[in-house]
Amino acid sequence: MASSPSATTRQGRLRTHLDDRMYRTGYYLILGTGASGVLGVAFWALAARSYSAHVVGLSAAAVSAIALISGICSLGLSAVLVRYLPVAGPSGRALVARSYALTILLSFLVAGAAALTTDIWSPSLGFLGEDLWPLAFALSTAAMTTFTLQDSVLTGLHKAAWIPLENTLYAAAKLVLLALLAGLLPFAGLFVAWNLPLLPAVVVINYLIFRRLIPQMSKEGGLDRRKVIAMAAGNYGGNLLGLLGNMYLPILVANRTSAAEAAYFYVPWMISLTVELVALNMMTSLTVEAALDMPRLRQLSRQALKQSMRLVVPVAALTALLAPLGLLVFGREYADEGTTLLRLLALGAIPNVIAALGAGVARIEHRGWIVTAIQGFQLVFVVTLSAVLLPGVGITAIGIAWTGCQFLLAAVLLATILRPVLFSDEGQALPG
Numbered sequence: 001m002a003s004s005p006s007a008t009t010r011q012g013r014l015r016t017h018l019d020d021r022m023y024r025t026g027y028y029l030i031l032g033t034g035a036s037g038v039l040g041v042a043f044w045a046l047a048a049r050s051y052s053a054h055v056v057g058l059s060a061a062a063v064s065a066i067a068l069i070s071g072i073c074s075l076g077l078s079a080v081l082v083r084y085l086p087v088a089g090p091s092g093r094a095l096v097a098r099s100y101a102l103t104i105l106l107s108f109l110v111a112g113a114a115a116l117t118t119d120i121w122s123p124s125l126g127f128l129g130e131d132l133w134p135l136a137f138a139l140s141t142a143a144m145t146t147f148t149l150q151d152s153v154l155t156g157l158h159k160a161a162w163i164p165l166e167n168t169l170y171a172a173a174k175l176v177l178l179a180l181l182a183g184l185l186p187f188a189g190l191f192v193a194w195n196l197p198l199l200p201a202v203v204v205i206n207y208l209i210f211r212r213l214i215p216q217m218s219k220e221g222g223l224d225r226r227k228v229i230a231m232a233a234g235n236y237g238g239n240l241l242g243l244l245g246n247m248y249l250p251i252l253v254a255n256r257t258s259a260a261e262a263a264y265f266y267v268p269w270m271i272s273l274t275v276e277l278v279a280l281n282m283m284t285s286l287t288v289e290a291a292l293d294m295p296r297l298r299q300l301s302r303q304a305l306k307q308s309m310r311l312v313v314p315v316a317a318l319t320a321l322l323a324p325l326g327l328l329v330f331g332r333e334y335a336d337e338g339t340t341l342l343r344l345l346a347l348g349a350i351p352n353v354i355a356a357l358g359a360g361v362a363r364i365e366h367r368g369w370i371v372t373a374i375q376g377f378q379l380v381f382v383v384t385l386s387a388v389l390l391p392g393v394g395i396t397a398i399g400i401a402w403t404g405c406q407f408l409l410a411a412v413l414l415a416t417i418l419r420p421v422l423f424s425d426e427g428q429a430l431p432g
Contacts, residue, residue: 022289022300023307025160029281030311032151032163037274039171041329043178044267047190048330050182057250057259059190060266061125064250066137066195069114070144071243073107076236078152079363082284084228085156086291089221093214095228096153100206103149104142111141124254136195143198150205155284157213166205173197231366238359238371245379246273249398252383256390264337265395267330268323272345275315279308279353283360290364301361301421308353319346337395344399351403351410358413361421370417374409381405 017023047056077099088095115134118125128137147170154162174193181189249269254262286304290297319326323342327335355374362370382401389397414422 020303021158022285022303025155025158025288026282026285026304026307028160028163029155029284030278032160032167033274033277033281035164035168036171037271037277039168039175040270040274041267041326043171043175043194044270045329046175046178046182048263048267048334050178051186051190053260053263053333055187055190057254057261057263057266058124058127059194061122061250061254061259061262062128062137062191063194064247064266065114065122065125065128066111066141066144068243068247068251069111069141070107070148071247072240073110073141074103074145074148074239075106076232076239076368077103078149079235079239079287080228080232081149081152082156082287083231083291083363084223085153086158086288087221088223089218091221091223092157092217093210095223096209096214099149100146103145107142107145108138112138122251122255124259125251136191140191140195140198143195143202146202146206147198150202150209153209154205154213155288157209157217158288159213160285162205162208166201170197170201173200227366231363231368233368235363235368235371238368238373238375241372241375241379245375245382248383249386252386253390253395253398256387257394261337261395264334265341265398267327267334268338268342268345268395269398271319271326271342272349275312275319275346275349276352276356278311278315279349279356282308282311283356286357286360287364294364297361297364298421298424301357301418304360305353305357305422308356309350312349312353316346316349319343319349340396341399344396344403348399348403348406351406354410354413354418355406358409358417361417367417374413377409378405381408 044056044060047059051059081096081099085092085095112134114121115128115137118128127133151163151166154160174197177193177196178190181193185192250262250266253265282304286300290300293300320343323339323346324335327338327342355378359371359374362368362374382398382405385401385404386398389400393400
């Protein structure tokens with residue numbers, strides 16, 4: 001039976017849409033984080049059924065500490081790799097190798113020191129300083145840093161199609177290990193299951209990168225070292241502040257309330273970050289394409305914003321609607337404690353699209369100080385207000401602080417850096 005003209009037209013539009021490299025790369029990234037998110041929910045649901053809320057809370061805080069230290073030690077190079085690998089040419093191999101070497105060494109040293117000083121910065125994680133825990137914590141942090149950077153390398157090389165497969169296999173391996181270790185390691189099983197699969201993921205993907213993908217790079221192009229260093233420095237400040245705001249929150253909850261409350265907080269927080277990654281992934285794709293075609297920055301930014309909103313708004317609405325049922329997977333206590341928080345965080349994901357676009361445009365235009373200002377405001381606002389409200393309001397306090405912050409940021413960015421990008425004529429020159 002022949003296809004109708006309308007069906008043929010829709011297929012043609014879809015094909016044209018997917019032929020656009022910015023959309024295609026964005027969808028690969030979204031698919032990768034989506035698969036990780038779904039399997040991550042399954043991981044923490046199994047953890048909640050296999051371990052006490054106390055153990056889940058401590059493990060969540062330890063995993064957040066790894067992500068925080070890894071982000072600190074990545075030195076803002078994730079955005080640098082995405083921004084400059086597309087135009088690096090023969091300098092690409094050195095850029096990747098030096099980024100890895102510097103950040104792996106730094107991650108190992110800083111994480112080891114952090115594990116041995118938990119009595120100072122988080123007494124609830126004091127176990128990280130005992131026995132073999134400092135070594136395990138340091139190795140896990142170094143592996144996480146490499147795992148994060150390698151996705152940026154794949155994106156910058158226009159090979160993001162590998163990311164969904166890599167992330168899915170890693171997330172599935174975590175889930176299988178957790179099921180196997182729950183009875184064998186009543187305390188450490190969750191931590192081991194989360195981190196052990198990092199090693200094969202890092203080895204396999206970087207074999208692919210250095211043996212196959214980098215040799216295929218264009219021989220034309222090059223890097224302005226001063227511009228790369230300036231970009232890294234500016235972006236590092238923003239990344240550092242953003243990570244402190246995002247990853248410190250589970251630790252803040254554990255310190256200000258209890259390990260059990262940290263567990264009840266961590267699940268909605270993890271789900272909301274997965275929703276927000278939709279916009280971040282599309283803005284990452286925007287960075288790659290704009291690096292190769294700066295005159296189209298205005299057009300590409302409007303396309304990225306429109307498509308991000310098309311995806312985030314319905315996902316956020318569905319998340320808010322299904323919050324009680326979704327959290328029941330983890331247990332009645334998780335649903336009772338976290339439903340209002342998850343609904344607030346889902347609402348905040350909508351203005352967060354504007355914040356992600358503002359930071360993306362600032363990186364593209366080499367204005368790293370704006371990224372630092374955005375993340376600095378978010379850190380001060382969210383952490384301060386959360387710390388004040390947590391004892392009286394509970395974990396819902398963070399939803400109030402986070403969502404209010406996103407609306408304020410969106411309003412400021414639309415009136416400043418995004419105004420010439422979104423509301424001026426195509427022929428008008430952009431600043432910077």
